[in-house]
Amino acid sequence: MKITSVSPLPVTVELGREPMSFCFLRIETDEGLVGYGEACDSFGASYAGVIGEIVSQVLAPLLIGRDLVAAEPLAEHLRLSTRRRLGDKGVAAQARSAVEIALQDLVAQAVGRSVSAHLGQVRDRVRIYASSTFLDEGPAGFHADLLAPLLERGVRLAKVRIGPEWQQDLRTLTELRGLLPDDVELMIDGSDTFTLATSMPIAARLGELGVRWFEEPIPQANRAAIAALSARSAVPIAYGEHLYGREDFLDALTHDGISVVQPDAATAGGIGESRAIAGLATYYGARVVPHVCAGPIALAANVALAATVPTINLIEYPLFLAPAWEALGAGDQFGIRAIEDGALPVPSGPGLGVRLADDVATRHPYRLPGARIAGTVGGVLDRFVGDR
Ligand SMILES: [Mg+2]
Numbered sequence: 001m002k003i004t005s006v007s008p009l010p011v012t013v014e015l016g017r018e019p020m021s022f023c024f025l026r027i028e029t030d031e032g033l034v035g036y037g038e039a040c041d042s043f044g045a046s047y048a049g050v051i052g053e054i055v056s057q058v059l060a061p062l063l064i065g066r067d068l069v070a071a072e073p074l075a076e077h078l079r080l081s082t083r084r085r086l087g088d089k090g091v092a093a094q095a096r097s098a099v100e101i102a103l104q105d106l107v108a109q110a111v112g113r114s115v116s117a118h119l120g121q122v123r124d125r126v127r128i129y130a131s132s133t134f135l136d137e138g139p140a141g142f143h144a145d146l147l148a149p150l151l152e153r154g155v156r157l158a159k160v161r162i163g164p165e166w167q168q169d170l171r172t173l174t175e176l177r178g179l180l181p182d183d184v185e186l187m188i189d190g191s192d193t194f195t196l197a198t199s200m201p202i203a204a205r206l207g208e209l210g211v212r213w214f215e216e217p218i219p220q221a222n223r224a225a226i227a228a229l230s231a232r233s234a235v236p237i238a239y240g241e242h243l244y245g246r247e248d249f250l251d252a253l254t255h256d257g258i259s260v261v262q263p264d265a266a267t268a269g270g271i272g273e274s275r276a277i278a279g280l281a282t283y284y285g286a287r288v289v290p291h292v293c294a295g296p297i298a299l300a301a302n303v304a305l306a307a308t309v310p311t312i313n314l315i316e317y318p319l320f321l322a323p324a325w326e327a328l329g330a331g332d333q334f335g336i337r338a339i340e341d342g343a344l345p346v347p348s349g350p351g352l353g354v355r356l357a358d359d360v361a362t363r364h365p366y367r368l369p370g371a372r373i374a375g376t377v378g379g380v381l382d383r384f385v386g387d388r
Helices: 046-065 071-082 090-110 116-121 139-152 166-179 196-208 222-232 243-254 271-283 296-307 319-327
Strands: 002-011 020-029 034-039 125-134 157-159 187-189 238-239 315-316 342-347
Touching: 002 046, 002 243, 020 046, 020 090, 034 296, 046 071, 046 090, 071 090, 071 125, 071 271, 090 116, 090 157, 090 271, 090 296, 116 271, 116 296, 116 315, 125 139, 125 296, 139 166, 139 296, 166 187, 166 196, 196 222, 196 319, 222 238, 222 243, 238 243, 271 296, 296 315, 315 342
Parallel strands: 125 157, 125 315, 157 187
Antiparallel strands: 002 020, 020 034, 125 342
């Protein structure tokens, strides 16, 4: 089976909350098979056109005409061929992830099996946690109402986001804790916001509230501060959606002391790379909970990751993206109605088990983000500036 075309499909989907862009990828073969991939920048793919240019200008010429037998050797060929000039992190890793996922889709389709079955499926359902919005977007009741449809589907873990107004956010969180059933566990996402000095009292309060992890409390590059917090925090510290490849994760496990790792198959280098990362994390005694925050192909890839790694028993489910998955035709597989007993079924159809409509790019034309900063609804433009 030879690769005949590699095409990026950047799209922008109008959602009630804010427009979100996604970067899909379509690979065709001489046997008539079509595989889909997707790249995630941690929040859809805000600069999907940029990733698409990397695919078209850099990766496609390295793929077209090549024999496709297995996904991982080709993905590694792309990394080794480009790392010294393009780099192997950031958008370069995101673009390679999209390719690897599409290759996994094709290889599994070629043998008539699902990606999960082909890689060694260990579970038929993947437990999810509800990933919700910033605490400053409303009072505790607003957040409880957002989570309610998922709790009704049996979901028993939920994550909310804390920002620069962290003292008020902690009061809202305390009230939310009181509104939710006792058997619902909470996690907190800090979005790379805080200094060490601010992270410490937040972590202490989260410990008192029984929060399961504090995610990205400190900007990724402040390595010494992350290590200091990890050593002293009452709650486990989680990172991963901005880490690329097993070297990055090994570094974070060794030097930063993180205890929850969150690889995303659409970011870290693909399904195979993320499976390798999960193996490393298990060796370090860390919990592995894949990050998910993009379109249905990225979600399907992370479901396949969780379905094939015994130590992954939970993935993220960003509830505000469920309307996007519906709009893109994956509502039956991944919409809220597909959740049963707090888990999603692992698709059993050939390949990833999720397809995109042929006209997805014309139906949802890509729009440049301009000055819009994704994830800053409500005019809080300094949300990611932090507490400096
Ligand atoms: Mg996060």
